[in-house]
Amino acid sequence: MDVHLISEAGVERQPIGDLPDLLERRQGLLWVDLPRVDAEAARVLAEVFRFHPLAIQDCENRNHVPKVHVYPDYVFVALHSPELGKGGHVHHLELDQFIGPGYLVTVHGPLDPEVIPGLEFRETEAVLKRVQAGRLRPSSSFELSHAIVSAMTRHQESFLAILALEVGLLEQRVMGDERDDPEEFLEELFRARHGLIAVRTMSALSREIYGRMATLTRFVPADGQPLVADTIDQFERIKGMADGETEFLQAVIEFHQARTNTKMTIAAERLAVIAAITLPITAISSVYGMNIIANDRTDFWHLAVVLLVMATISATLLRWARRQGWW
Numbered sequence: 001m002d003v004h005l006i007s008e009a010g011v012e013r014q015p016i017g018d019l020p021d022l023l024e025r026r027q028g029l030l031w032v033d034l035p036r037v038d039a040e041a042a043r044v045l046a047e048v049f050r051f052h053p054l055a056i057q058d059c060e061n062r063n064h065v066p067k068v069h070v071y072p073d074y075v076f077v078a079l080h081s082p083e084l085g086k087g088g089h090v091h092h093l094e095l096d097q098f099i100g101p102g103y104l105v106t107v108h109g110p111l112d113p114e115v116i117p118g119l120e121f122r123e124t125e126a127v128l129k130r131v132q133a134g135r136l137r138p139s140s141s142f143e144l145s146h147a148i149v150s151a152m153t154r155h156q157e158s159f160l161a162i163l164a165l166e167v168g169l170l171e172q173r174v175m176g177d178e179r180d181d182p183e184e185f186l187e188e189l190f191r192a193r194h195g196l197i198a199v200r201t202m203s204a205l206s207r208e209i210y211g212r213m214a215t216l217t218r219f220v221p222a223d224g225q226p227l228v229a230d231t232i233d234q235f236e237r238i239k240g241m242a243d244g245e246t247e248f249l250q251a252v253i254e255f256h257q258a259r260t261n262t263k264m265t266i267a268a269e270r271l272a273v274i275a276a277i278t279l280p281i282t283a284i285s286s287v288y289g290m291n292i293i294a295n296d297r298t299d300f301w302h303l304a305v306v307l308l309v310m311a312t313i314s315a316t317l318l319r320w321a322r323r324q325g326w327w
Helices: 016-025 038-050 053-060 120-134 141-175 183-215 226-287 298-324
Strands: 002-007 009-012 029-034 067-070 074-085 092-100 103-108
Touching: 002 016, 002 120, 009 120, 016 029, 016 038, 029 038, 029 141, 038 053, 038 103, 053 067, 053 074, 053 092, 067 183, 074 120, 074 141, 074 183, 092 120, 092 141, 092 183, 103 120, 103 141, 120 141, 141 183, 141 226, 183 226, 226 298
Parallel strands: 029 103
Antiparallel strands: 002 009, 002 029, 067 074, 074 092, 092 103
């Protein structure tokens, strides 16, 4: 549990035991970052900040969709950041925030065991370094929260750029002459589309959350309303970029499927031509191979006539198939 006091003089780390006094004095902006909700963190959230039990429960459990809850003295927000996992799976790294007057409490949600430890602090550590370096001096909790959420949208954009690069490489393989396994290649296409849809859904739901917050002008201070509007614009931009890449990838998938289906159709037509040409030969040879016609010796003139009939029928069918444009 990290407690930071941000003021004009800079940022100072404070003891956890001084939290009640710091909240009462309200000298500077207080930022409390909780890596997880254990017994001590739950006690601080409930006894020191007096947050609602349902909001604390949301921090303890994994939220599968973003959410916002407005209370008389603070706003609770749950957001997600994407992280690529094995087999194209996209992990949702959760970050919960309590935005109150003069303080911001960030809580990192439960982490999937497959996620590399430490990645959940990516955005908060980046913002803390900016504050410590003097490049950022937030004067309100909404401004600090806006900086953290902006770091999340920048990561979403970077994640989207990686997927866009993969989509471009897949498009080159589709348009090129590479002989890939169709089933495996189609799985790669769908994995890339899954990643794009995951980011698109994440940004779209987050945009709706902040859209709801923008309507709650009674609970959002005047200086925080432009920051909320900017956050909405950021999520809307990520959503639009993800939609564009998804549409492009879907066109690539449809082109790949159409070309594959065309090849299968051509192969089926050729097999049908072969079957049509060999059918008369098979029928005649079957009749002569049965016991209906019995010969004690080979009649070469008879055999020549039969072979000529077979060849004539096959040539006629082959010419007819040619006129039909089947080969």
